[in-house]
Amino acid sequence: MSEEERKRWNARYEAREGRKEASRFLREQEPLIPSEGRALDVAGGEGAEAEWLARRGLEVTLVDLSDVALEKAERAGRASGVKLRVERVDVETESLPRGPFEVVVCLNYLWRPLFAEFPRVLAPGGLLIFAQPTRSNLERHAHPSSRFLLEDGELPGLLEGVEIISYTEGWTEEGRHEARLVARRR
């Protein structure tokens, strides 16, 4: 991943006002999510999900390429009284922070080699929560472009060292065609 990509994401986050809500898909997993231990949000952007996890009592690390996103996440966390650990990590060239994590979240970001890393940083029995649009999403949306999309039906074949708890693929309430997965490390 190039410096250019970082600049592109920084510019996007600089231009963006306000912040989205934590993902509905993540919130729906609340009954499965522990209220203590460590969580990692991979490519977690401005930290809406990280903050939601921290409010539940987890000690959360958020990694992202964009320093602007990380600053915003840290600031928003501080303003609402939760402490997030943020780390600038290019996950395409650097390792994920050392685990073990009870929960690993990766939403709207795809780098296929991460599927080999997730079981290495998850605690035994730890949860992986992942969602990403698939190629069918192009039927209704031009973005993300095809290089950022999963192939339809591809996700289960990428998994390593985890057992699927739930897996769906289809149009979501938000109008995107997504593969969504919750899995547990063996």
Ligand SMILES: C[S@@+](CC[C@H](N)C(=O)[O-])C[C@H]1O[C@@H](n2cnc3c(N)ncnc32)[C@H](O)[C@@H]1O
């Ligand atoms: C579509 S946003 C998703 C953000 C958040 N997970 C969400 O669902 O709102 C993709 C995120 O991936 C980050 N990103 C892109 N390339 C990355 C890389 N190589 N390493 C770490 N983060 C990266 C971007 O900075 C951005 O925050």
